[in-house]
Amino acid sequence: MRRKLMTAVLSLGVIASMCAGCSSSAPKEAATTAATTAPAAETTAAPAAETTAAAAGETYKVYLITMDQMDQHWVTVDSGAQKAVKELGNVDYKWLAPDVKDDAKQIECINNAIAGGAQAILLAANGPDAVTESLKEAVAAGVKIVYVDSAASYPAIQTLATDNKAAGKTAGEEMITALKAAGIEEGKIGIVNVNAATASTVAREEGFRSAFEGTGFTLLETQYGEGDAAKSKDIAANYITQGVVGIFGANEGSTVGAGNAIQEAGETVIGVGFDKSDMIMQLINDGYLLATMAQNPDVMGYEGMKTAVNALSGQDTGAENVDTGVSVISKQ
Amino acid sequence: MNKKQNGWKRILAIRGMGQVITVGIGLVVMCIVFGIINPTFFSSKNVANLLRQIAPILLIGIGQSYVLITGNIDLSIGSVVGMSCMISATLMTKGMNPWVAVVITLICCLIVGVVNGGLVAKCKLPPFIATLGTMTIARGIAQIVNNNYNTDAIGDKAKVFRDFFYYGKVAGIYNTVLIAMVLWLVFNFLLSKTRTGRHIYAIGSNIEASKLSGVNIILTTTKAYLVSAFCACVVGLVICATSGMGTMDAGNSYEMYAVAASVIGGVSTLGGQGILIGTVIGASIWGVLQNGLQFAGAPVAIRNIVIGVIVVVSVLIDVIVRSGRFSKKSH
Numbered sequence: 001m002r003r004k005l006m007t008a009v010l011s012l013g014v015i016a017s018m019c020a021g022c023s024s025s026a027p028k029e030a031a032t033t034a035a036t037t038a039p040a041a042e043t044t045a046a047p048a049a050e051t052t053a054a055a056a057g058e059t060y061k062v063y064l065i066t067m068d069q070m071d072q073h074w075v076t077v078d079s080g081a082q083k084a085v086k087e088l089g090n091v092d093y094k095w096l097a098p099d100v101k102d103d104a105k106q107i108e109c110i111n112n113a114i115a116g117g118a119q120a121i122l123l124a125a126n127g128p129d130a131v132t133e134s135l136k137e138a139v140a141a142g143v144k145i146v147y148v149d150s151a152a153s154y155p156a157i158q159t160l161a162t163d164n165k166a167a168g169k170t171a172g173e174e175m176i177t178a179l180k181a182a183g184i185e186e187g188k189i190g191i192v193n194v195n196a197a198t199a200s201t202v203a204r205e206e207g208f209r210s211a212f213e214g215t216g217f218t219l220l221e222t223q224y225g226e227g228d229a230a231k232s233k234d235i236a237a238n239y240i241t242q243g244v245v246g247i248f249g250a251n252e253g254s255t256v257g258a259g260n261a262i263q264e265a266g267e268t269v270i271g272v273g274f275d276k277s278d279m280i281m282q283l284i285n286d287g288y289l290l291a292t293m294a295q296n297p298d299v300m301g302y303e304g305m306k307t308a309v310n311a312l313s314g315q316d317t318g319a320e321n322v323d324t325g326v327s328v329i330s331k332q
Numbered sequence: 333m334n335k336k337q338n339g340w341k342r343i344l345a346i347r348g349m350g351q352v353i354t355v356g357i358g359l360v361v362m363c364i365v366f367g368i369i370n371p372t373f374f375s376s377k378n379v380a381n382l383l384r385q386i387a388p389i390l391l392i393g394i395g396q397s398y399v400l401i402t403g404n405i406d407l408s409i410g411s412v413v414g415m416s417c418m419i420s421a422t423l424m425t426k427g428m429n430p431w432v433a434v435v436i437t438l439i440c441c442l443i444v445g446v447v448n449g450g451l452v453a454k455c456k457l458p459p460f461i462a463t464l465g466t467m468t469i470a471r472g473i474a475q476i477v478n479n480n481y482n483t484d485a486i487g488d489k490a491k492v493f494r495d496f497f498y499y500g501k502v503a504g505i506y507n508t509v510l511i512a513m514v515l516w517l518v519f520n521f522l523l524s525k526t527r528t529g530r531h532i533y534a535i536g537s538n539i540e541a542s543k544l545s546g547v548n549i550i551l552t553t554t555k556a557y558l559v560s561a562f563c564a565c566v567v568g569l570v571i572c573a574t575s576g577m578g579t580m581d582a583g584n585s586y587e588m589y590a591v592a593a594s595v596i597g598g599v600s601t602l603g604g605q606g607i608l609i610g611t612v613i614g615a616s617i618w619g620v621l622q623n624g625l626q627f628a629g630a631p632v633a634i635r636n637i638v639i640g641v642i643v644v645v646s647v648l649i650d651v652i653v654r655s656g657r658f659s660k661k662s663h
Contacts, residue, residue, distance in 0.1 A: 279485040
């Protein structure tokens with residue numbers, strides 16, 4: 001019975017994370033529960049998971065380490081993880097993060113987590129390489145690593161992330177469609193990015209640029225606003241003075257900056273951005289931004305936590321890479 | 333005696349004016365070069381934008397100049413900017429009248445100034461350490477006021493606020509620029525024409541001598557830190573108005589921009605020397621580089637290198653001027 005329950009939980013988790021090609025192998029009991037739709041599956045997973053926990057009778061210490069604590073994005077990852085913790089009932093959970101995005105400070109967080117007796121770490125790596133040495137130590141100490149949002153170049157149990165390049169390309173395609181609908185086939189496009197070291201936003205830009213290959217548009221030199229909405233606004237205003245037809249913002253601050261600049265200039269520049277916040281939604285609904293690519297950070301935290309616990313309890317953890325996807329949000 | 337000299341000589345006689353003129357010429361050359369590379373640089377639209385981009389740097393530069401002239405440094409500026417941005421935005425999202433929010437924000441920021449002054453002058457902590465502490469504390473406050481979230485949009489009710497600090501114009505000039513100009517005039521007057529100003533120079537030149545001549549060191553130092561906190565607060569409000577929301581990392585590393593603007597303009601980090609017109613030139617060089625290099629299509633790395641070189645070279649000029657052939661001019 002216990003084994004069957006475990007299988008049921010596993011298959012539910014896998015369905016919830018929308019992984020293909022596994023539910024067919026699930027035994028009958030699992031299949032009946034799993035016959036419900038995916039969102040419902042998440043809620044039904046709760047009691048089953050608690051039973052598993054009670055049966056296993058073990059508490060796991062899991063840390064979430066993000067790039068900083070400021071971005072709403074990380075707060076949402078945290079709340080996703082907390083949701084899973086509540087459902088699982090056997091996790092001692094802590095969220096650690098540097099005050100600002102900084103490789104060295106993140107390494108300290110990892111070391112602190114190891115010292116604090118972490119059995120698993122959900123990590124949003126600041127950069128691909130800087131943290132690998134401390135991750136090696138962590139793994140040597142028996143800590144399971146699951147990447148959420150951004151992976152480092154060191155093998156882990158699973159990576160749950162937005163495929164940023166694909167998402168950036170989607171953003172580019174949205175912009176091209178809108179420009180063509182407005183009868184614009186050529187012109188300059190400005191890009192407001194965070195900095196050259198943040199892998200996720202660099203990948204978004206790469207994807208965005210790839211969408212414009214073979215079109216008549218010219219992509220200007222990328223400018224970096226450090227994710228600061230005020231700096232990004234200055235950059236976007238300079239772009240508008242240069243006569244751009246479109247501006248791309250690679251994260252929340254960049255997108256707010258672009259939207260504010262377009263609003264002020266009162267010109268029909270197409271703005272497309274990333275992330276979802278109250279201010280961005282307002283700019284979209286007022287018509288100053290065309291669309292924003294919203295990630296699903298709650299899914300990262302929720303599924304990441306489940307993967308970590310599955311790994312600790314010796315269960316199957318599913319695919320190595322899970323794309324948590326983006327939703328294109330435009331004016332309702 | 334001044335009456336005998338003509339105007340030009342009188343200007344040159346002002347201590348530190350030599351470097352200001354040198355750097356000013358550099359600024360003009362820089363503008364011409366950017367204008368040649370991309371004529372849009374001189375378009376009326378860009379000039380208006382550029383002035384508004386310089387204004388916040390000038391404001392924090394004024395604050396840092398005051399503190400540097402007393403022979404201290406204020407590292408808390410950037411965090412006070414963030415604190416001001418977050419406190420004002422949080423209060424406004426809770427439905428508070430924008431002007432009441434501004435007053436409360438101002439009080440909070442000025443407290444940081446008082447604490448800085450007290451720690452440095454009364455408790456005799458090294459200014460670098462004391463303001464490093466308040467820098468971290470102020471950033472923490474910026475994060476805690478809205479429970480570690482950036483705020484929501486400050487909304488339509490705050491439109492007056494956003495227009496007053498950033499989007500509005502009077503006589504074709506953006507309000508931000510006007511605010512910076514008015515504050516510059518006030519603080520320049522305070523520094524160059526009043527007793528407080530003379531005391532600020534005095535304690536920066538020779539703290540022991542000033543103490544013996546009856547200057548209140550604690551009060552004067554605190555005044556300088558208050559000016560710095562006030563300017564940082566205004567910049568925080570400008571940033572809040574710009575973005576229409578509060579961001580916890582607003583003003584990150586602005587304290588260093590402020591040092592750069594001051595130092596490029598001839599304010600000595602050793603204290604006792606510098607004039608605020610120099611800070612205008614310093615802030616302008618900073619702003620022109622940010623803006624002009626974008627129009628020139630230069631990669632960001634180039635910009636960082638250029639700014640670094642200019643900071644070093646302008647301090648080098650200061651050192652050479654002080655130790656070398658112009659030494660007879662110094663008092």
